[in-house]
Amino acid sequence: MINQIQSLGRSALDFFERLGRGHILLLDLLKGIPSVVVRPVLIIQQLYSVGVLSLIIIVVSGFFVGMVMGLQGYNTLVDFGAEESLGVMVALSLVRELGPVVTALLFAGRAGSALTAEIGLMKATEQLSAMEMMAVDPIRRVLAPRFLAGFISMPLLAAMFSAVGVLGGFFVGVGLLGVDDGAYWSQMQASVDVYDDIYNGVIKSLVFGLVVTWIAVFEGYDAIPTSEGVSRATTRTVVHSSLAVLGLDFILTALMFG
Amino acid sequence: MTTRMMEIWVGLFVAGGIAALFMLSMKVSNLSTYSSDKGYDVSAYFEDISGLKVRSAVTMSGVRIGRVKSIIFDKKRLSALVIMEIEGEYDSLPDDSSASIYTAGLLGEKYIGLEAGAGSTDCEEFSMDDSGEVSVEDNAGKDCAPKSLKQGSLIKLTQDSLVLEKLIGQFISQFLNDDDKKEDVKK
Numbered sequence: 127m128i129n130q131i132q133s134l135g136r137s138a139l140d141f142f143e144r145l146g147r148g149h150i151l152l153l154d155l156l157k158g159i160p161s162v163v164v165r166p167v168l169i170i171q172q173l174y175s176v177g178v179l180s181l182i183i184i185v186v187s188g189f190f191v192g193m194v195m196g197l198q199g200y201n202t203l204v205d206f207g208a209e210e211s212l213g214v215m216v217a218l219s220l221v222r223e224l225g226p227v228v229t230a231l232l233f234a235g236r237a238g239s240a241l242t243a244e245i246g247l248m249k250a251t252e253q254l255s256a257m258e259m260m261a262v263d264p265i266r267r268v269l270a271p272r273f274l275a276g277f278i279s280m281p282l283l284a285a286m287f288s289a290v291g292v293l294g295g296f297f298v299g300v301g302l303l304g305v306d307d308g309a310y311w312s313q314m315q316a317s318v319d320v321y322d323d324i325y326n327g328v329i330k331s332l333v334f335g336l337v338v339t340w341i342a343v344f345e346g347y348d349a350i351p352t353s354e355g356v357s358r359a360t361t362r363t364v365v366h367s368s369l370a371v372l373g374l375d376f377i378l379t380a381l382m383f384g
Numbered sequence: 385m386t387t388r389m390m391e392i393w394v395g396l397f398v399a400g401g402i403a404a405l406f407m408l409s410m411k412v413s414n415l416s417t418y419s420s421d422k423g424y425d426v427s428a429y430f431e432d433i434s435g436l437k438v439r440s441a442v443t444m445s446g447v448r449i450g451r452v453k454s455i456i457f458d459k460k461r462l463s464a465l466v467i468m469e470i471e472g473e474y475d476s477l478p479d480d481s482s483a484s485i486y487t488a489g490l491l492g493e494k495y496i497g498l499e500a501g502a503g504s505t506d507c508e509e510f511s512m513d514d515s516g517e518v519s520v521e522d523n524a525g526k527d528c529a530p531k532s533l534k535q536g537s538l539i540k541l542t543q544d545s546l547v548l549e550k551l552i553g554q555f556i557s558q559f560l561n562d563d564d565k566k567e568d569v570k571k
Contacts, residue, residue, distance in 0.1 A: 167387075170390065170391055170394050171390065173394045173397065173398075174390045174393055174394050174397075177394070177397050177398075178393045178394060178396075178397045181397060181400075217412050221408065221412065221413075278398075279397075281401070281405075282397065282398060282400070282401025282402070282404070282405075283401065285401055285402075285404040285405040285408060286400060286401055286404040288404070288408055288412075289403075289404035289405075289407045289408055289412075290404075292408075292412055311411065314412055314413075315411075315412070315413065315414050316414065316493070318412050318413040318414065319413060319414055320409050320413040320414060320415040323413060324405075324408050324409055324412070324413050328405070
């Protein structure tokens, strides 16, 4: 009985300890950003591995999500004789919700897990300790460029996801199902507001980018330096950042569109 | 992978992302309809504007010539004051044009349709200052050429938004009255 209460208390303490360490790391990362900006080579390397390499999965899934939206939306709207509103439906749901959220989920799976595994392995092979021995701050040299690259990449990826999705909806709706070409675009333009919808979507994707890369970098840096520890950390990155994205999405949606 | 190739790819990636944002802003959203040239404001009182929104279209002959800028409830007149921004290039609309609230399609959005008048022949000028006071200026004796709407003009002839419930209510009461009359006749 006592043991159970003890273990409960210990896990609660562990939880708060990790939470605290995570936020201290976030502060250190933000403090490290100025030193990264003066060495853009580091960011470009990370933009390549975090952003460019995620491009294909984002663009392809964006196109397919748009096509599915076009197909499903058409089947529903045609019952009301409102198939001209297909463009509005596809664009609003992509720009407001699916663009930022699905991109963040894919980003967590594609880039977040890679970040965690890379940093965790660096820790396991004592590369980070070696850097500290040479008086190189691993937070500034290794973590901050990755963090900044993720933060920059997410809104760009989400914008591409939405744009390609709208084209996918256009391809199915106009190309295959025969919705009027002009109505698709003009109704979209009439109903999608650039500040309310597009910019709020960009803000969402910025927040998600911050949270996902933060979790990924923290899990890697905090991983138990064994192969098992790294694998657990990678799993936790994907699970925690997906949950964080979906939870935050609700809060942000309530704040922005509520 | 050479550094140069990597840099090119990152450049393409950032350019693609910005191009996507640009496409979303210009092609998907209404940014392209935010007119840049300064228009002039015209106002009109309506008894009922239900369904009309800020940024709804103002059209003439079906062509969009402006947007609704703001909608205020006038406490003194107990009616809605709609301020419309007409694009600067349409500066020769007769000042006795009338404004009506129409619906695009059966369930579509409300918009304001302007209909051109003949151009006023009387020499009175209605105008509205910033606080919503309407003043009548008697210009008799001055040059009375047909005037056009300009900054601050008030459109006098307005027709309200059609509300389905009111319409059905009218129809039913008319129907009931007809029934009553028939019964009267039978008696």
